[in-house]
Amino acid sequence: MRLLALVVLSVALMVVDARLEVLKPVRSQLGLVLSPFYWLAEVPVRLWERTTEQFTSRSTLMAENEKLQAEVLLMQRRLQKLAALTEQNVRLRELLNSSALVDDEVLAAELIGVDPNPYTHRILIDKGEKDGVFLGQPVLDARGLMGQVVEVMPYTARVLLLTDSTHSIPVQVNRNGLRAVASGTGNPERLELRHVADTADIKEGDLLVSSGLGQRFPSGYPVATVKEVIHDSGQPFAIVRAVPTAALNRSRYLLLVFTDRRTPEQRANDSAIAAEEAGESAPAPLKPNRGTAAPDAANGANTPTEAPAAAPAAPAPAAPAEGARQ
């Protein structure tokens, strides 16, 4: 009798959890209580790392320091170029009437646990709802896209990695813009491109970047490099295997990306409001001017050709708030 009651209860819970959103808050609160288990389980690893850190020799540290300095120099050289390129890109985009953002805000997070189930690729990170993490948020590491947030708890979040067999991401070949969908295989070193025509121009060594078409991942981040392309005449499509660029099973520090999730219309509206406020605060004595400035901004919001020009101004007021997260 008790077995029956408990089984029915479990099944009911499963169905409700799978189909409805009712249990999400319960789950997130329970997660708050239980996620210290992950932290506790990692304690020995942490302690070991700390002790090895303590006892690394001076020469090792100096060598590492030298290497890092050389790296910084290299990066700075690249950055100098990048600043000019970014400016150019913004100007060109303005010319093209495209309002895509060039830079995204990020938040650094640390990995605190790995899913114990070896058949799923999920990790736990130390940032949660309280840090502004949201469902579906893209996660990067230093080398490329890692995955997306699938469960948010108050102080932690669960991330589904690209290579999980239930995950797919829209990509394009960096060389020629060919679009494809990269699906996880359950192997941490492999992605597969689905439905790529046998004649498609894709070859070994091609870099795949996110295309942003799924509206979930920002476009232009490296996802994987093509490892092999197999043309099998018995198969309707080419078999394309790729290796993720991110160190999915090694990275300890990750970046959470806050992209601009507003629609173009919202963006135009916001920029119009921002322009209105700027016009309001700057020329304080010229009160009659306010009446003329507002309709102008409103026009800008209504006519699509005007909107993008105003759009690059939109992220500016938002930037301090996002920057504060870092």
Add this chain to the structure above:
Amino acid sequence: MIGSRPNNGWAIWLTFALGLLLSVAPMPAFMEIGRPLWLALFISYWTLYLPHRVGMGSAWLLGVAADVLYGTLLGQNALVLTLVAFLILLLQQRLRMFPMWQQSLVLLVVLGLSQLVQLWLNVLSGSPPPPTLPFLLPVLVSALLWPWMFVALRSLRLRLQVN
């Protein structure tokens, strides 16, 4: 013995907490597919020797905790652990008389059943089916681990007079 005053019940819950900890502890990748079913083992021991304190109810609660911890559907591990507790309770009278290796054998079957239910629920909830035979490897590891678990938990139970 049955009906006597509860004594040192916290020890039971402490072992459950330990079980939760062990089941998420980081392990090398090649050992991960053979991770013992810690929670099922702890539940089996306590339902076998203290059936009046630990039963399907506690198993269910522990299962819900595991679900939250693993991020599986709420109720999945709860169902599986309830099933384990039920089977152990069903066999309890005989199982207590068995020598150790026979207990291990019975546990192999019980945990194997539970793991198959787990596999079935996994596939039902949408994840692609993992290879079935390696999926049963934790069962074998758990059954081999049972004698050691048994000795450790019995000494804990006798020392603390857990009842």
